[in-house]
Amino acid sequence: xxxxxxxxxxxxxxxxxxxxxxxxxxxxxxxxxxxxxxxxxxxxxxxxxxxxxxxxxxxxxxxxxxxxxxxxxxxxxxxxxxxxxxxxxxxxxxxxxxxxxxxxxxxxxxxxxxxxxxxxxxxxxxxxxxxxxxxxxxxxxxxxxxxxxxxxxxxxxxxxxxxxxxxxxxxxxxxxxxxxxxxxxxxxxxxxxxxxxxxxxxxxxxxxxxxxxxxxxxxxxxxxxxxxxxxxxxxxxxxxxxxxxxxxxxxxxxxxxxxxxxxxxxxxxxxxxxxxxxxxxxxxxxxxxxxxxxx
Numbered sequence: 296x297x298x299x300x301x302x303x304x305x306x307x308x309x310x311x312x313x314x315x316x317x318x319x320x321x322x323x324x325x326x327x328x329x330x331x332x333x334x335x336x337x338x339x340x341x342x343x344x345x346x347x348x349x350x351x352x353x354x355x356x357x358x359x360x361x362x363x364x365x366x367x368x369x370x371x372x373x374x375x376x377x378x379x380x381x382x383x384x385x386x387x388x389x390x391x392x393x394x395x396x397x398x399x400x401x402x403x404x405x406x407x408x409x410x411x412x413x414x415x416x417x418x419x420x421x422x423x424x425x426x427x428x429x430x431x432x433x434x435x436x437x438x439x440x441x442x443x444x445x446x447x448x449x450x451x452x453x454x455x456x457x458x459x460x461x462x463x464x465x466x467x468x469x470x471x472x473x474x475x476x477x478x479x480x481x482x483x484x485x486x487x488x489x490x491x492x493x494x495x496x497x498x499x500x501x502x503x504x505x506x507x508x509x510x511x512x513x514x515x516x517x518x519x520x521x522x523x524x525x526x527x528x529x530x531x532x533x534x535x536x537x538x539x540x541x542x543x544x545x546x547x548x549x550x551x552x553x554x555x556x557x558x559x560x561x562x563x564x565x566x567x568x569x570x571x572x573x574x575x576x577x578x579x580x581x582x583x584x585x586x587x588x589x590x
Contacts, residue, residue, distance in 0.1 A: 311327045385407060436470070485514060
């Protein structure tokens with residue numbers, strides 16, 4: 296089994312049901328659900344641990360009400376938050392969930408926009424075989440620079456699962472090009488694919504990414520399943536699981552966590568994708584946006 300590091304920002308999600316997302320100047324009544332600790336890294340880690348894999352979580356926190364909520368949550372399952380002295384509070388999001396389960400976010404950033412090189416010094420990147428990184432981690436140029444520099448110290452045979460995520464167009468293109476090299480497995484959906492790849496067609500785009508990274512390219516297709524491209528003679532769709540969609544918040548992060556757990560435990564690529572499909576479907580059928588961690 297390989298050793299994995301899942302790292303990134305932690306936020307607090309304010310979840311609410313809405314009949315529809317209001318247009319500019321509009322007004323709708325919402326039904327507040329709850330506050331949940333979230334952020335791509337924590338969602339992915341919960342899925343990873345739910346699948347029975349062991350790994351490390353690195354989530355910095357500042358000082359304030361959101362940081363306290365995050366710290367308490369992490370301690371519940373034995374994870375130790377990295378407290379940054381003098382940092383402000385962690386950020387939070389407003390997640391509006393429509394009747395079909397689709398979600399729209401408004402992000403109010405906090406200390407997670409302050410990541411610096413020194414935060415990574417307690418980590419030995421050479422100790423890990425697998426990594427998880429969300430594209431949200433790269434939208435701030437200073438944070439992106441610190442993150443890419445830290446990842447450059449990982450071993451040459453390690454694999455980075457890079458979840459492209461929304462807002463990838465906000466990432467500095469030079470930094471993105473620097474990240475997308477050998478050993479990076481790109482994970483995205485159909486909307487994100489053309490934003491991170493070159494080519495006029497779906498096939499050209501996945502082949503472009505494969506040529507850059509020499510790793511499988513994984514594209515989620517919603518209810519249809521997940522497409523993968525691992526070379527000219529190795530591609531296909533791993534079918535999804537039927538589920539009544541209640542909430543899609545965290546589904547992509549969960550899919551990544553499940554995939555990473557499979558890879559870390561020695562499953563094949565298609566078996567790992569199937570595990571990701573299964574756990575993402577489970578989350579889509581739940582009101583909560585993350586899986587409970589089992590011990």
